Amino acid sequence: MARSKKATVYNIIFIIAIALILIPQTRHPIQVFINKGIVLLIKPSTIDDDERQAVSSYNWKLMDSSGVAYDFSASKGKVILINFWATWCPPCVAEMPSLEALYQNYKDHKDVEFLFVSNEDQSVIKKFMSKKAYSFPVYQSLTKYPSEFDVTSIPRTFLIDKNGNIVIDKTGPADWNNDAVINTIEDLLKAF
Numbered sequence: 001m002a003r004s005k006k007a008t009v010y011n012i013i014f015i016i017a018i019a020l021i022l023i024p025q026t027r028h029p030i031q032v033f034i035n036k037g038i039v040l041l042i043k044p045s046t047i048d049d050d051e052r053q054a055v056s057s058y059n060w061k062l063m064d065s066s067g068v069a070y071d072f073s074a075s076k077g078k079v080i081l082i083n084f085w086a087t088w089c090p091p092c093v094a095e096m097p098s099l100e101a102l103y104q105n106y107k108d109h110k111d112v113e114f115l116f117v118s119n120e121d122q123s124v125i126k127k128f129m130s131k132k133a134y135s136f137p138v139y140q141s142l143t144k145y146p147s148e149f150d151v152t153s154i155p156r157t158f159l160i161d162k163n164g165n166i167v168i169d170k171t172g173p174a175d176w177n178n179d180a181v182i183n184t185i186e187d188l189l190k191a192f
Contacts (some may be wrong), residue, residue, distance in 0.1 A: 028088075028090060031090035032090045032093045032094050034090075036094045038091070038094065038172075038173050039094050039095050039098060039173045039174060039175050040175065042172070042173060042174040042175060043174060043175055043178050043180055043181070044157070044159075044168045044170040044174045044175075044176065044180075044181060045168070045180070046167050046168055046184055047166065047167060047168065047169060052165040052166055052167060053148050053165070053166050054148075054163070054164045054165050054166070055146050055148050055160060055164040055165075055166065056146060056147065056148060057146045057147075058072050058073040058075070058076050058146070058164075059072070059073070059143070059146075060072035060073075060141070060143055060144070060145050060146055061141075061142040061143045062115065062117065062139035062140060062141055062142055063139060063140050063142050064137055064138070064139050065122055065125060065126060065129075065137070065138050065139075069142070070115075070139060072115075072146075074113075075113040075115070076164070077111075077162050078111050078112060078113045078162060079111060079112045079113070079159070079160065079161060079162060079185055079188045079189055080112075080113045080114075080115065080158075080159070080160040081102070081112070081113070081114050081115070081157065081158070081159050081160075081176075082115045082116075082117065082149070082157065082158045082160070083099060083114075083115070083116045083117065083155060083156075083157045083158075084117050084118070084149070084151045084154050084155060084156045084157070085116060085117070085118055085154055085155045086118050086119070086120055086154055087118070087120060087124055087125065087128040088120075089154050089155065091154075091155055091172055091173035092154055092155040092173070094173045095155060095173040095174055095175070095176065096132065096134060098174075098175045098176040098177040098178075099116070099136065099157075099176045099177070100132075100134050100135070100136055101176075101177035102176045102177040102181065102182070103135070103136040104135075105177070105182065106185065107135075107136075109189075111162070111189055112185065112189070114136055114137060115137070115139055116136050116137060116138045116139065117138075117139050117140070117141060117145075118138055118139075118140065119140060119141065122140070125138050148166060153171055153172075155171070155172065155173060156169075156170070156171050157169075157170045157174070157176070158170075159181070159184065159185070159188075161188045161191065162188065162191060167184065167188065168181075168184070
């Protein structure tokens with residue numbers, strides 16, 4: 001009899017969990033919560049030196065949230081972090097706190113550039129940024145990005161050295177404000 005009650009309780013919990021995932025209003029927060037757990041475990045790793053690919057073109061035009069054009073060639077010679085994301089993407093939302101913290105660490109450094117790229121409507125992005133109190137710069141592509149980025153799923157984040165070599169290429173959520181990433185950026189800043 002006790003086993004039957006235990007099984008019934010587990011079945012009820014399972015049904016509630018499935019219902020919460022299926023209900024649109026609760027699906028996104030649950031997915032973000034799960035992805036935040038993943039972010040705690042995943043640390044981006046660097047690509048081996050001999051396998052790094054260089055950005056072939058800096059011919060990429062973007063526009064910031066104020067409507068100001070940005071030419072990717074202006075970032076040439078800097079350490080660049082590019083994050084492709086969207087507000088509707090639970091893994092993207094889950095990793096944003098760590099990206100915001102990393103941005104805060106380097107936002108005033110003249111040799112580090114952050115490009116957060118989304119194709120969503122500016123009003124949606126501004127509302128999200130305001131609600132979350134994020135301050136990193138958000139851009140939209142005006143022209144096609146360099147072929148090396150080949151973004152087929154998001155989030156997708158690249159860390160590029162001063163010579164244009166892709167040092168980190170990470171698809172999926174990760175903790176970006178960790179010692180390994182910070183040490184990598186510091187090493188890249190010392191190089192040259």
